[in-house]
Amino acid sequence: MGVAQIVATVLAGVVTIVAVVLAVRAVMSMTAVIRQGKPDPARFTDKGTRTRTMLVETLGHTRMLKWSTIGAAHWFVMVSFMILFLLVLEAYFEVVDPADGLPLIGHWVVYGLVTELIAVLGLLGILYLIYRRQSDKNKKRSRFTGSTMWQGYFVEAVIVGVLICGFLIRGFKVANDTFEFPGWATPVSHAVGALLPAAHSGATWVALIKIFISMGWLITISLNVTMGVAWHRFLAFPNIFFKRSPxxxxxxxxxxxxxxxxxxxxxxxxxxxxxxxxxxxxxxxxxxxxxxxxxxxxxxxxxxxxxxxxxxxxxxxxxxxxxxxxxxxxxxxxxxxxxxxxxxxxxxxxxxxxxxxxxxxxxxxxxxxxxxxxxxxxxxxxxxxxxxxxxxxxxxxxxxxxxxxxxxxxxxxxxxxxIESSFPAEAGVMLRNLENKGNPWGAPQNAREDWTKGLDFEIKRVGEAEDFDYLFWVGCAGAFEDRAKKTTRAVATLLHEAGVDFAILGEGETCSGDPARRIGNEFVFQMLAQQNVETLTEANVKKIVATCPHCFNTLGNEYEQLGLKVEVVHHTQLLQHLVATGKLTPVQPIEGDVTYHDPCYLGRHNRVFEAPREVLGASANLVEMPRNSERSFCCGAGGARMWMEEKIGKRINVERTEEALATGAKTIAVGCPFCYTMIGDGVTGKGEQDNVEVIDVASVLLRCIKGDKAPA
Ligand code: SF4
Ligand code: SF4
Structure with a gap:
């Protein structure tokens, strides 16, 4: 061990001790902060599924890979980060002896090959991510706006630095003729070595630089516990493990x-x-x-x-x-x-x-x-x-x-x-209507069945009917709002045509509680939900079909919290089934292209993407908007925003309508009464109401089956 190795070993030891002490202190301080939160016992259930999901999501990068090249680049960076750990460990041996390597596996040619490959791909990956950060950061309302940019640059520079040091160390070993891996397994290292002079302590000094960079990183993140861009490499694992629904x-x-x-x-x-x-x-x-x-x-x-x-x-x-x-x-x-x-x-x-x-x-x-x-x-x-x-x-x-x-x-x-009664004042009317009338519009309860007037068939009411397969949950919009009533009538007509045995609650139905819950009024939500749970339990309802994705979500996913477990389908799912089984046959495709707007509470929140598309595909030529399916763009009505004014920025429904109009489709199909209103208003606002029609998927299908005889 020469003087260079002694000096380098002492320096590496000192910086490592400082970094580890600071890191332990940082972890303890973060743990203490997180422990300030309230208890959440539900996060400890089903550890097997949690472990599986965590491994699939992290190692498989299932979420990130949706971002194609960025996801792939990040995957290589993640893997190279893990490999980097081994290479940094190896540097401690190289500091002591420049010809040495990692014990046990460090002399194995497979180790040489894998680390070389991952280091090359990791380097390319991080350079690509740097390029993307640079090219995206100046875009208007970029995804990086508001991010702490120096932290991103710092982390990227550290990864580049450590990977380059890795090649330089190997290069010096090649130049000194102490490198044991063949050229076919480590071509980049051999190429770098061909450019470097033989220098006995070269690998030692570069290994020390690598340790300094790595420990500098650890010291920096330890002194910045809110540096998520670095800490997520550790915290992502528990955060995914403890996710709400693994x-x-x-x-x-x-x-x-x-x-x-x-x-x-x-x-x-x-x-x-x-x-x-x-x-x-x-x-x-x-x-x-x-x-x-x-x-x-x-x-x-x-x-x-x-x-x-x-x-x-x-x-x-x-x-x-x-x-x-x-x-x-x-x-x-x-x-x-x-x-x-x-x-x-x-x-x-x-x-x-x-x-x-x-x-x-x-x-x-x-x-x-x-x-x-x-x-x-x-x-x-x-x-x-x-x-x-x-x-x-x-x-x-x-x-x-x-x-x-x-x-x-x-x-x-x-x-x-x-507690504070502090919310946009205009939403107060909706909440009062929910409390007093059981619907956001404040319409009289005895008008709930008005949509049935003029239909040429009878609709069963729960209570009158002994038995039925589906309860048709009409929803407040479906009962009181003019455009949505067309959907209700179309769905009822189609179910009748297909011979589906269904009944409605009529005046026995009240708001599902979704707008109250999303605005934060859990009291009104529980009041309405409890009432519906009792009604549905009394009626012995086993299956529900709903036209409103908000009701669909609330009845199917949230009433369970109040003790009601019931199967709920969206009308597009039932219609898709009826078409697929030949109970409904579209005969005449509608004219012009159709584009489909995914309702957030049907698509993203409940993963129903295909059923409405299949119904439309059987009825028309479907063209997609650029933002569709899980990346669909909201109409602006969810979260009780339907009942609030939109005073800031561009209206969300206008943004979405412009996207729909840009497809050139003559019909914009929706699957939600709120989307119907928002996109319908958007089309009218653009003066396109005579050229482009907004209608529900059910109405599209009905027209294909009944043509001009379809009820309005
Ligand atoms: S990690 Fe942070 S910035 Fe990235 S998607 Fe999640 S919340 Fe948004
Ligand atoms: S509007 Fe949608 S994307 Fe934006 S914060 Fe709310 S839920 Fe998230």
Missing amino acids: EKPAGSGLGALRPMMSEGKPLDFEEADPEKDQFGVAQVEQFTWKGLLDFSTCTECGRCQSQCPAWNTAKPLSPKLLVLSLRDHAYAKAPYLLAGGGKDLTGEEKATAEQLKGVDVLALAEAERPLIGGADEMGVIDPDVLWSCTTCGACVEQCPVDIEHVDHIVDMRRYQVL
């Missing part, structure tokens, strides 16, 4: 909303007490520990942002920036919380002055910030951000580390609505 292939936070929880238990409003139970989230520490883990894991990749309809129409909401604001706030407030600080449910400070004596003044100031509040109050999340969300789920769908944005947004809404 059995779901995509978007754990899609479909049902979580019930309102207090101390890890669902709240029942018959017993809930706002002085003892937590109603939604008013302070960052009132999120569950999984929420805080979500915020810590965000990689700042901006995929959620790039898909968000609010962000894409110049509204202040970006799901990425929302998550980053919550993360930064949680970590800045943490010293105060860890000292015992925090407010109880009545707003009183829990800690004594003595406990808070040593807390940093910045943490104390952070603790005073309201979670929801405008810039004048130094709020963490602006109310315009909170209320811009349509709960479309595009963010959840795209997030590679399974962050559950929609749950967090609705939890914050719940506190605002239930």
